[in-house]
Structures are given as C-alpha cells and as structure tokens.
Amino acid sequence: MAKYSTGSGGDSAGGSCELCGSDGDLQTANVAGATLQVCDSCARDHGENERTTGSDSSRDEQNRKRKAAQNAAKLQDAQQTDTSHWEDGADYDDDQLPYLVSKYGERVTEARQSEGLQTSELAAELDLDEADVLAVEQGRATQANVGGSTIKALEQYLDIDLVESS
Secondary structure, eight states, X not given: OOOOOOSOOTTTTTTBOTTTOOBSOOEEEEETTEEEEEOHHHHHHHOOSOOOSHHHHHHHHHHHHHHHHHHHHHHHHHHXXXXXXXXXXXXXXXXXOOOBOTTHHHHHHHHHHHTTOOHHHHHHHXXXXXXXXXXXXXXXXXXXXXXXXXHHHHHHHHTOOOBOOO
C-alpha cells in the first residue's frame, strides 16, 4: 500500500516510494503541491517538474532559457513587421461591396467562359487579383473581402449585372 507524506521529509518513508510503495532509489518531487520522496517512475508520471536531482534542474533551466529565447524572437519579429500600409488605416468605405444578385458567381463564370477566357486571363486583363475573381465566381465575395471596384470592373468588362438594383 502506498504511503503518503506527513510533511516530515527525509527518510520517513523508510526507503519506499510515497506514492506506489516500491523500494529503490528515491528522489524528491513536487506532486500536487506536496513534496514527496518518490521513485523515478512516479516522479515522471506525477511530478510537476520540480525534481531536485541535478540533471533535472539543469534541464528545466535549459528549457526555461530556450522558451525565453523563443518568446524574445517572436516579439522581435512582431516589432519588425512592416506596418507602413497601416499608418493611414485601411479605408474600406471607399470600396464597399454592393448587394449582389442571387447566383452572381454563376453569372460571372458563364460570361467569362462565353468570352473564352480563363480566370487568370480575365484577372490579368482587368488588372485584378485572380483570387478575388475566383472568390466572386465561387460566390464568396463577401467572405473574401472583395471590393466593389472588382465587381464593377467585372460587370463592365463582361457586360453583366451583378448588383441588385433598388
């Protein structure tokens, strides 16, 4: 039967693990807030990384230093991020997406195909991002943050109506 620490420390466990009762080499480990004399197995399974053996404490120190260095590197990377395009703020009010007709994506796809163009060719012709044209064709204009200017360019070039008329 396992013995539990009464807080007296030292060899009060009689050479047995205070968790599982096994005999053998013991080490001090912090288990659920209590300092216990435990075997290697229980220290690995239940210890809270506060073992007092020399190699464990140096390994913990190395891990802390490694994590601190990683955090410092992340912070430095974040500070070096180019935010020049954020200085004036993003002004989406000038290019709001209008209310689109039902099945607008199908209209764009059919019109593009009838013109004999690939998506990439249409995007290049209109100087648009191909991902935006694809998003419109797939009916994801809102989710992809496609601007109203993209819709207007597609309407004019393909001679189709994509915007709901009021």
